[in-house]
Amino acid sequence: MNIESKTATVAGGIPSEPEKATLEGKNKILGFWLFLGAETVLFATMFGTYLALKEQHLGGPRPHELFQMPMVAAATLILLTSSLTSVLAIMGMHENNVQKMRTWFLITVLLGFAFLGLEAYEFYEYVHEGHTITSSAFGSSFYLLVGTHGSHVLFGVFWITGLIMQAGTRGITVHTAPKYYVASLYWHFVDVVWVFIFTVVYLMGMMA
Amino acid sequence: MGTLIILLVFVLFLAAIFTGGYNRRYLERARESWLWGWITTVDHKKIGIMYVTAGGLFFLIGGLEALLMRLQLMFPNNDFISGDIYNQLLSMHGTTMIFLVSLPLLFGLMNVVVPLQIGARDVAFPFLNALGFWLYFAGGLLLNLSWLFGGAPDAGWTNYATLALPEYSPGPGVNYYVMGLQITGIGTLMSGINFLVTIINMRTPGMTYLRMPLFTWSAFVASALILFTFPPLTAGLFMMMFDRLFGTHFFAVAGGGNVTIWQHIFWIFGHPEVYILVLPAFGVFSDVFSTFSRKRLFGYTSMVFALVAIGFLGFMVWVHHMFTVGLGPVANTIFAIATMAIAVPTGIKVFNWIFTMWGGRIRFSTPMLFANGFLVVFVMGGVTGVMLAVVPANFQFHDSYFVVAHFHYVLIGGTILGSFAGIYYWWPKMFGRMLSEQLGKWHFWPFYIGFHLTFFPQHWLGLYGMPRRVYTWMPGYDLELGNLLSSIGAILMTISLFFFLYNVIWSFTKGEKAGSDPWDGRTLEWTVSSPPPEYNFAQLPRVRGLDPLWVEKSAGNGEMQPAEPLGPIHMPNPNHLPFLMSLGFFISGFGFVFQSIQVGVLGLVLVVVTLFIRSFEEDHGYHIQPEELQTKGV
Numbered sequence: 001m002n003i004e005s006k007t008a009t010v011a012g013g014i015p016s017e018p019e020k021a022t023l024e025g026k027n028k029i030l031g032f033w034l035f036l037g038a039e040t041v042l043f044a045t046m047f048g049t050y051l052a053l054k055e056q057h058l059g060g061p062r063p064h065e066l067f068q069m070p071m072v073a074a075a076t077l078i079l080l081t082s083s084l085t086s087v088l089a090i091m092g093m094h095e096n097n098v099q100k101m102r103t104w105f106l107i108t109v110l111l112g113f114a115f116l117g118l119e120a121y122e123f124y125e126y127v128h129e130g131h132t133i134t135s136s137a138f139g140s141s142f143y144l145l146v147g148t149h150g151s152h153v154l155f156g157v158f159w160i161t162g163l164i165m166q167a168g169t170r171g172i173t174v175h176t177a178p179k180y181y182v183a184s185l186y187w188h189f190v191d192v193v194w195v196f197i198f199t200v201v202y203l204m205g206m207m208a
Numbered sequence: 209m210g211t212l213i214i215l216l217v218f219v220l221f222l223a224a225i226f227t228g229g230y231n232r233r234y235l236e237r238a239r240e241s242w243l244w245g246w247i248t249t250v251d252h253k254k255i256g257i258m259y260v261t262a263g264g265l266f267f268l269i270g271g272l273e274a275l276l277m278r279l280q281l282m283f284p285n286n287d288f289i290s291g292d293i294y295n296q297l298l299s300m301h302g303t304t305m306i307f308l309v310s311l312p313l314l315f316g317l318m319n320v321v322v323p324l325q326i327g328a329r330d331v332a333f334p335f336l337n338a339l340g341f342w343l344y345f346a347g348g349l350l351l352n353l354s355w356l357f358g359g360a361p362d363a364g365w366t367n368y369a370t371l372a373l374p375e376y377s378p379g380p381g382v383n384y385y386v387m388g389l390q391i392t393g394i395g396t397l398m399s400g401i402n403f404l405v406t407i408i409n410m411r412t413p414g415m416t417y418l419r420m421p422l423f424t425w426s427a428f429v430a431s432a433l434i435l436f437t438f439p440p441l442t443a444g445l446f447m448m449m450f451d452r453l454f455g456t457h458f459f460a461v462a463g464g465g466n467v468t469i470w471q472h473i474f475w476i477f478g479h480p481e482v483y484i485l486v487l488p489a490f491g492v493f494s495d496v497f498s499t500f501s502r503k504r505l506f507g508y509t510s511m512v513f514a515l516v517a518i519g520f521l522g523f524m525v526w527v528h529h530m531f532t533v534g535l536g537p538v539a540n541t542i543f544a545i546a547t548m549a550i551a552v553p554t555g556i557k558v559f560n561w562i563f564t565m566w567g568g569r570i571r572f573s574t575p576m577l578f579a580n581g582f583l584v585v586f587v588m589g590g591v592t593g594v595m596l597a598v599v600p601a602n603f604q605f606h607d608s609y610f611v612v613a614h615f616h617y618v619l620i621g622g623t624i625l626g627s628f629a630g631i632y633y634w635w636p637k638m639f640g641r642m643l644s645e646q647l648g649k650w651h652f653w654p655f656y657i658g659f660h661l662t663f664f665p666q667h668w669l670g671l672y673g674m675p676r677r678v679y680t681w682m683p684g685y686d687l688e689l690g691n692l693l694s695s696i697g698a699i700l701m702t703i704s705l706f707f708f709l710y711n712v713i714w715s716f717t718k719g720e721k722a723g724s725d726p727w728d729g730r731t732l733e734w735t736v737s738s739p740p741p742e743y744n745f746a747q748l749p750r751v752r753g754l755d756p757l758w759v760e761k762s763a764g765n766g767e768m769q770p771a772e773p774l775g776p777i778h779m780p781n782p783n784h785l786p787f788l789m790s791l792g793f794f795i796s797g798f799g800f801v802f803q804s805i806q807v808g809v810l811g812l813v814l815v816v817v818t819l820f821i822r823s824f825e826e827d828h829g830y831h832i833q834p835e836e837l838q839t840k841g842v
Contacts, residue, residue: 023409027332031405034435038397042439045476049447049458049469056457056464133456137464140456144447162823175828 014096018177025178032182036189043193046145047200054205056137061129063138063205068122072202075118076194079153082111083191086160086184093180098171101180105164108187112157119150142201149197152190159183248782250334251742252319255341257638259316260631262345263309269352270304271702273297278662278698281691284683294679295362296381300351302365303385306481307392308348310619313627314488315344315399318427320638321630322403324733325424327412327751329744332405334780335822336398342790343395350797351388354381358802361385364677366478367448369459369470374452380801386449387797393438393445394793400434403427412732413771414751418512421731421755422498422505425512426491429519430484436523437480444473453803468533475526483522486618487515489626490557493579496629497561499727500576501568504755507560514553514560521550531602540599547597554590558583573727574648578629581656582621589617592667607677610670616663628655628708635715636722640738643719647711654704661697665690730755735768743777746837776831783827789818 015021019029054063085108092100123143126132133143160183170176223238238244249255277297280289289297323331331337354360358380363372372382407428411420420428447458448470457463459470498505505511527535527543561583570576592614596602605611628651635643669690674681681687725734735757736744747770753759760768796811 027405027409030409031333031336031401034401034404038401038435038439041436042443045440045443045473049443049473052466052469053458053464056466058464133450133454134463137457137460137466140447140450140458140463140465144450144456144458148446159823162820166824170826175826179823 014172014177015174016094018093018096018172018174019181021174021177025174025181028178028182029185032185036185039189043145043148043196046141046148047196050141050145050201053137053141057139058136060135060139061126061131063201064207066126066129066131067202067206069202069206071118071122072198075115075122076198078111078115078118079191079194082108082115083188085111086187090181090184093172093177096172098167101172102164102167105160105167105180109157109160109164112153112160112187116150116153116157119146119153146197146201149190149193152193156183156187156190160187244784245782247787248338248784250330250338250780250782250786252323252331252334252337253638253740253742255337256316256319256321258341259312259319259344260638261316262341262348263312263316263627266304266308266312266348266352268705270301270309271705273301273304275698275702277301278695280679281681282695283692284681284688286680289679291679292362295677296355296360298677299361299364299367299381299385300355303351303361303389304348305619306365306485307389308344308351310485310623310627311396312344312348313631314430314485314623315340315396317423317492317627317630317634318403318488321634321733322424322427323406323410324637324736324740324744325421325731326407326410326415327732327745327749328406328410329748329777330780331402332410333398333402335783335786336402338783339786339789340395340399340402342786343398343793344392346790346794347388347390347392347395347797350391350794350801351384353798354384354388354801358384366474367470368474369448369451369465369467370461372448372452372470373460382448383452383801383803386445386452387800390442390445390449391790391793391797393441395790396434397438397442400431400438403431404435407431412745412748412751415732415756416751418509419751419754419756421491422494422508422511422515423488423491425515426487426489426494429515430487433480433484433487433519433522437477437484440473441477444470444477447473449800453800468530471530471533472526475529476523479526479529480519480522482615482619483518486622486626487519489582489622489630490515492626492630492633493561493582494557494564495731496575496579496633497564498755499633499729500571500573500579501565502571502728503564503568504730504758505560506563506566507556508754510556511560514556517553518550521546521553525550528597528602531599532606537599544597544599548594551590551594558587558590573632574643574645574652575629575633575727577649577652578625578632581652582625582629585617585621585625585659589614589621592617605670607675608670609666609674609676612676613663613666613670616666620659620663628652633727634733636726637733637738637740639715640722641715641719642722642726643711643715647707647714651704651707651711654700654707658697658700658702658704661700662694663697665693669694725757730758732756732768741837743779743832743837746777746834747774748772774834774837776833777837778829778831780829781827785818785822785825789815789822792818 019025085104089101089104089108092098092104131139131142133139163179163183166176167180172180246254246258276289277294280286280294319331319337323329361367361381361384363377363382363385367382367385370376407420407424447456450456451458451460451465457465459465459467461467494505494511524546525543527539528547531540531544572580592610596605596611596614632643632648635641669687672686672690674687681691722738724737726738727734732749732751735749749756749768750771756768760766792811792814794811795814796808799805799807799809799811
């Protein structure tokens, strides 16, 4: 194999792209990209359902009465920033700098929690205004779409927290590097989905 | 909670019986038992055998359901089975055959054969492979437990909204459908990703894409379809689950919901799903035609193109299941044309199979019998398919027995004959023993004749106006003869399966040992011993052309040349977590079926815990040293 010749090694004997240094690592990354393809279709189905049902509010609050730009903008900013910090974590991994990677992943997780806190507060407000998952078809499809995204964020923060703990004991090896890498891929994906939710649900909802 | 504890004690009790009593060495002995070996295995060949076995088990259940329905419909105004049970039978027959029989049988063959055909030592994700199987089995078990606890789903395998909502299906039946398919679907998605990565990343040196056997190609295309069609089903099932359990309004019209959304989502999944079921069967037949005609496949490249084209077009035809919904002439026309377009690549395949036999040295061994039977049946099913694609005619055929006849011609003709052909073809590779050719013919002919007897008259029954999914019919409408013949045919098919079961027993007791290459094969799976060693290839083979073994047979000494020196072989460790994780999903599903959020969450907690255990586990596998290898050479 020419992997060894292709990847210049850095201090510590780790290849510069440790996530792709083994067949297992390459398999994991490709498999995860395919999984993200499947996730895209899952969210597309929910987007489609939301678009079909968003006018069915049955006299309950309408999107432009519910959505508050400042809070949604803050949530968007937080989540987009967390994508940046996860990139910085992967850069730390490529520099074989465990401490840098763990720090940036920790910041990513904290931003993720901040986003979840805002989202929980947002849902809480909506419920008080009479917009619940059972209030109308609009409510059902809204909470399914945004809630599925939120549960992805929730899964992500626990996952990355687990990886930060593993990084503490095992460091960066060709076995652990693919895990960090796919976790950051996942985080970017969750971010991209939010960009679409921000546009389709919130911006288009507020324009109406 | 009490039930759970009782079940747990019961399981421990059973385990004790199987392993010989409790004592200090209890856990150790449990680990050494054969059952533990199968539960924890990550070997693709063993997982394949488990898929085929489980698929066969569900095939018996689904077949029994069909037989009961046919007995009820044998005579007019029959009261053998009442309408309520009949609804459950027809729903479970369809669901079982599609999700728990067809796909697992094909997955079983794919698991055993694909890594061997591309010269790989295992699949890309052995752990996920085991998880995929256990999730499928847990979902299937959950679905079938509905017969015992609370009643089976009764809204058809399509589970259309309104009928499937609590107002019209108040029992737990449809909950079983939703949770069972959800769990099975997750497993299927994992297996699909696994096959894709295996085929993309793990081909042996020289095995380029356009040298892959057609069965591997079909597994590849089917897996790509799985990747993009199962997520809509997942989303749709979530909506159905929420509508039923938590009172949301996705499909409930009173709350602003829309029943057509379920139909769209279901068929966006459902139509590619039938191509997922038939493409691997096409792959089996391609390999069988080529091997038993002693010729390379006619038009290999066009066969690959046709597979990909069918897979691609398969995503654009779902509305042909919904012509009568009233989406308008433009939508109907577009989807009608797209549907008819699929006949072109399918036609390419049929002609190529015929031309493969043309001038070949044909042996009518059992797999070849099934393959030839398939050609006739599938063309007939294809013709009625094009008839159904004509929108004005479809308005007449819709929901009649004509449709039933059509899809049984393509699904039994394609998938079931394909699975049998594949099982007869690769049985020696899986178990190291031959099946009886004599009994194989006794299996094929009654099955084939019984099949036509069952479903050919149904075309006419449909044209005479007999609707689908009714539990009885009245005399005096020219339906008597057709229904009687159809039921006799079903009995004949049932009888033929006893020959198959006997053949299996015969093979294990008296079957002659199969060498590595019992059929004078052409592809890499026939280069390793039968059954193959757990590492498949001592040295990875070097592929020098299409049909690599045949290339070596005609140009060399009939053995593959190695692509690497002998060395230690890395193997994955067996793992019990897939089973535990599936158990978590099973418990969770069972809880949600009975609207018990606590048990549902408890199961999911078990899933998350096992996920984290897996993530923290340091599992680097083990190595087999060259001196331990049982076979020399490639």
